[in-house]
Amino acid sequence: MNGWIKYFAFGEPEYGQDKDILRKKASWSKGRLENMIGAEVYHNNFRVIKISGPGQYHQSDDFEISMLKSIPVHKVRRLQKKIKEQDVFIVGDITENKTISLFTAPEDIIFSDKNYSIFCGLPKNAFNEWLTVEYDIKHNEVSMFLSKDKI
Amino acid sequence: MSVTITWSETNGGDAITEVDHSSGSAGATLSESTIYIRHNGDNQISQCKFYLAESGSNPTTDLNEILSWGDAVVSTDFGGFQINMNASGGFPVSDWSTYDDKSGTNYNVFRTGAGDNSTNGILLAQAMGLTGSPGVIQAGDSPDVRFKCRIQIPSSVMSAGDRQFDSKLRFTFTS
Numbered sequence: 001m002n003g004w005i006k007y008f009a010f011g012e013p014e015y016g017q018d019k020d021i022l023r024k025k026a027s028w029s030k031g032r033l034e035n036m037i038g039a040e041v042y043h044n045n046f047r048v049i050k051i052s053g054p055g056q057y058h059q060s061d062d063f064e065i066s067m068l069k070s071i072p073v074h075k076v077r078r079l080q081k082k083i084k085e086q087d088v089f090i091v092g093d094i095t096e097n098k099t100i101s102l103f104t105a106p107e108d109i110i111f112s113d114k115n116y117s118i119f120c121g122l123p124k125n126a127f128n129e130w131l132t133v134e135y136d137i138k139h140n141e142v143s144m145f146l147s148k149d150k151i
Numbered sequence: 152m153s154v155t156i157t158w159s160e161t162n163g164g165d166a167i168t169e170v171d172h173s174s175g176s177a178g179a180t181l182s183e184s185t186i187y188i189r190h191n192g193d194n195q196i197s198q199c200k201f202y203l204a205e206s207g208s209n210p211t212t213d214l215n216e217i218l219s220w221g222d223a224v225v226s227t228d229f230g231g232f233q234i235n236m237n238a239s240g241g242f243p244v245s246d247w248s249t250y251d252d253k254s255g256t257n258y259n260v261f262r263t264g265a266g267d268n269s270t271n272g273i274l275l276a277q278a279m280g281l282t283g284s285p286g287v288i289q290a291g292d293s294p295d296v297r298f299k300c301r302i303q304i305p306s307s308v309m310s311a312g313d314r315q316f317d318s319k320l321r322f323t324f325t326s
Contacts, residue, residue: 026326029325063321064321
């Protein structure tokens with residue numbers, strides 16, 4: 001599996017594999033977006049990002065191409081979730097289980113321990129911003145930050 | 152989950168794979184090239200930015216030299232790879248970089264902090280024919296998105312020979 005999976009409160013998951021997207025047989029934006037409760041992103045058949053929790057999600061990818069070439073190089077896979085007041089965060093281990101939810105904290109705290117787990121607290125004024133999780137394909141690294149908008 | 156990009160000399164035309172900026176002496180401004188861009192995605196591509204990268208047999212040396220031409224702090228050292236993105240305005244002369252005026256809304260010269268890597272990419276200007284926001288290329292077979300580029304050789308350049316570099320486009324896509 002290379003691509004994304006959407007999960008819903010009601011109904012079956014929706015799949016967006018790279019090969020189907022390339023053939024225009026799958027589309028994040030044209031598919032179902034209501035009542036989402038989670039989403040996952042896969043690369044090289046490994047799950048690289050998972051976010052859980054009801055809300056609004058967005059998925060995008062970054063590519064790079066040399067001028068006058070036609071086939072871009074895939075650089076980043078990205079998943080975003082709009083932060084709601086009731087979101088609760090759980091520590092995510094990016095080497096195995098990238099399950100991430102959200103929680104609000106009086107201070108914003110970000111650190112990474114030797115096992116490459118990421119703990120992220122969010123300021124209270126983060127409501128309605130987008131939690132953004134990016135997987136850097138070349139470096140096999142995950143980063144997380146807040147964004148005002150969908151990317 | 153990609154789109155393919157097509158570079159052409161005309162709107163919706165056949166793909167081109169080479170642009171020869173030709174050659175010249177110190178102080179020369181080489182001929183301009185007009186390049187059209189389109190993609191095959193059903194949705195727009197966004198966050199589109201240009202930047203330079205290494206290429207050729209002396210990649211680091213050549214790239215550093217090209218960037219240094221744009222960095223120049225004296226006029227005789229100024230030159231470099233320049234871009235005019237004012238297609239809707241007919242690519243006016245005023246939208247080409249000069250030593251005294253290196254960048255603006257619709258023009259730039261690649262240099263340190265401006266197109267020297269993907270983080271500092273130069274955002275595509277709306278005047279390139281973008282129907283939405285800067286950096287956003289609409290879908291379509293003939294979107295009429297284009298720019299001009301050229302190379303200016305500083306008058307102070309002393310060493311002859313080829314210079315090679317790679318020009319890249321970075322973008323974001325949602326299926």
